[in-house]
Amino acid sequence: MNDNMEEYDNPISYDIENNAYVGEIPFLIEWASKKRGTIIDLACGTGRITIPLAQNGFNLIGVDLHAGMLEQAKKKAEELQLKIEWLEQDCTQLDLNCKSPLIYMVGNSIQHFHTNESQNMLLSSIQTHLEEDGIFIFGTRFPSAEELLQPSTEEYWKTYTDTTCNKEVDVYTISNYDALSQMQHYTTIRKFKNADGIVVDETRTHISLRYTYPKEMERLLLENGFDILHVNTDWKGTPISNDSYEMIYVCRKQI
Structure with missing residues (x-):
């Protein structure tokens, strides 16, 4: 783990x-x-x-x-x-x-x-x-089928404000489900935007979860x-x- x-x-x-x-x-x-x-x-x-x-x-x-x-x-x-x-x-x-x-x-x-x-x-x-x-x-x-069979393409999730850098962050996910292991493999993409709404930075993290x-x-x-x-x-x-x-x-x- x-x-x-x-x-x-x-x-x-x-x-x-x-x-x-x-x-x-x-x-x-x-x-x-x-x-x-x-x-x-x-x-x-x-x-x-x-x-x-x-x-x-x-x-x-x-x-x-x-x-x-x-x-x-x-x-x-x-x-x-x-x-x-x-x-x-x-x-x-x-x-x-x-x-x-x-x-x-x-x-x-x-x-x-x-x-x-x-x-x-x-x-x-x-x-x-x-x-x-x-x-x-x-x-x-x-x-559920809806939860596990999400498209393996970038999908919008939510937006929040990161107060450490005063930027709005759009969060997207990419999901891939492995039915044999019952594991969902997630990539989380965070796009940091400046005051004009332009993406100035992007991070990616990965996590795998058992269902x-x-x-x-x-x-x-x-x-x-x-x-x-x-x-x-x-x-x-x-x-x-x-x-x-x-x-x-x-x-x-x-x-």
Whole structure:
């Protein structure tokens, strides 16, 4: 997984582009409010969700493999005078000094675990660090035909303003799906425009993501010691359907 991190090599720019995504927070606060103890945010990145939960009074541990993202998370937490424990660890080999009543993994991070072996190792590691009757919540993209069979040509995605350079950025993607490995290979193109709307710079990053089908995920979770409580299509609790874009799982450690 270490060679699949181009997208995260500039943590400050990552924050600028992604900080608007906060849809998970109310859902996670609702579940966190039902539990007592330290909550673990896996693949926490720059603390996009870790920090808001800590601001709501919960005790958090943030775990990530990317040192640069963790440094950015630490800096942000220190500026807000928040006490959060940040750990640089591989999520498939967690070595924490506690068990948690609630572990979550958002941002579709589970798609970074490309092989059956790494998926099993991840879930086993999480299971080991959950308290009895503990809850694991995560999201992953829904493998619909529309999602997987995107054209392998440059396609517009979104526009944002990069405040580090005061330029508007148009973002495009190129997608190539490998059905045998269930991997979508993305190229993300960012075109930086000056005040006149002229493109003055362009960057490209690459990332590969594993897609897991609903029945496949059901078997994977059950075999690794989890009961599925809910499968939603969004962080508002809408039931999953054929038109879903995401799969949000709420699982309980089997007793």
